Amino acid sequence: MATVNLTDETFEAVVSGEGITLVDWWASWCGPCRTFAPVFDAASEKHPDIVFAKVDTEGEQHLASAAQIMSIPTLMAFRDGVLVFSQPGALPAAALEQVIAAVRDLDMDEVRRQLDEQQAPRSA
Secondary structure, three states: OOOEEOOOOOHHHHHOOOOEEEEEEEOOOOHHHHHHHHHHHHHHHHOOOOEEEEEEOOOOHHHHHHOOOOOOOEEEEEEOOEEEEEEEOOOOHHHHHHHHHHHHHOOHHHHHHHHHHHHOOOOO
16 A cells, blocks of 8 residues: 655544554655655555555644654554554664554553543542
């Protein structure tokens, strides 16, 4: 499956959908980004059930700022609209496969319960 280019207009709709969405934040001048790109593209071919998306931080500076991207490449993983992983740095293929497996294995009911606990007001 080919990767999808995300923009400020399309980002929310894509990452909030059901299933897994991996987002690669990159720029054309970034050496590590160019190293990671073929790894990301190869994984997209191996996992057609996952949405593989890219955000060009130069073209989408407002979106990168809103997502608090401080270093590129940064990989984010969303599952069922919930951000479950975010890490800067170019991953080797084996590490990317580990991330994919971990995201697949998440108990999303448990993830939502933990998020609800974190967001609940604390009584003194």
